[in-house]
Amino acid sequence: MQQLPLDIEIKADATFSNFIAGGEEANRQLVDLLKSVAAGNSEFIYLYGNAGTGRTHLLQGFIHQYSECFPQRLVAYLPLDNPQLVPAMVDGLLSFDAVCLDGLEHCLGNKEWETAFFNLYNHFKEQNKILIIAGDKAPQQLEVVLQDLKSRLSAMLIHAIQPLPDDAKRLLLQQKAEERGLELSEDVINYLFSRQQRDLPYLLGMLEKLDQASLQAQRRLTIPFVKQVLGL
Structure with missing residues (x-):
């Protein structure tokens, strides 16, 4: 696993094994899907839920498992609420094999950011790579300037994280x-x-x-x- 030169923490305890699905079948299915992708099944997945539903935990769990399965491949986790980030960093991910973008809502409404996401999506699709994005709303509810980006997000496998009882x-x-x-x-x-x-x-x-x-x-x-x- 290659880390980006930022103060980004991948928590050691954020794994699939200790994610609590809360008896929600949809949550268990999402974990199973992420496990299969971490094992090498290329997919584009968009997951969403309110704060505290486990979006970050699931993305970091994917990072851990993918790195264990493919230690020589390049995988990146990017929390988009990090003020150190700039759109050019997304362009720097084109050579990676798998990328997780966390908190998409923090960068929407900015055409430079949205263009970077759009280009990453298209490149990864052409190269049959893995892209996982987490946001707070379903793609159709996001306020996106670049409508082509919204259409790409809507074409991903979309999963809502169900809140815990x-x-x-x-x-x-x-x-x-x-x-x-x-x-x-x-x-x-x-x-x-x-x-x-x-x-x-x-x-x-x-x-x-x-x-x-x-x-x-x-x-x-x-x-x-x-x-x-x-x-x-």
Whole structure:
């Protein structure tokens, strides 16, 4: 795997094996598709979902598995919300074998960016390479200046990531707590879910805050301690 010369992190724990599909058949099918592409089946895939649905996790999971299957090939993950990026960097990906673009919505409305995406798409299609793009909306709902780009995006295999139900969010929160060395009891989780927002970005941000407070105070995550840290 070749990394681009940017401060871009591929998380070691962002793998297909620990992605929680939440009992959603569509999510399991998407993971299976990405696994087959990582094994060498060339496809163009567009996946979309709200923040916290796992778009980045799935793209980075693909990077890990593709790199394991084909260590000599060039694969790139590009988070398009990175302020260091410029359209010319997309042109620099033409020689790669597989590319994942994360957060397409951050660069739309700019003709230079859109032209770079359009050219990458056409080149990869001609060369039978792999292109995976993640956005926050379906292609037809994106605000795109270059209509030829929208038509190309609409021709990709399109998959919506289904949001997790509460029981799967609980499982994910416990999993992330365990990875941090924290014990998150059922009582504490029940307390949090009865009083806090339930969207994943908020829950994971709350876990980060609790982790830092626990380390500083050298205390377990009990309900009184959680109440104190979160000001409940």
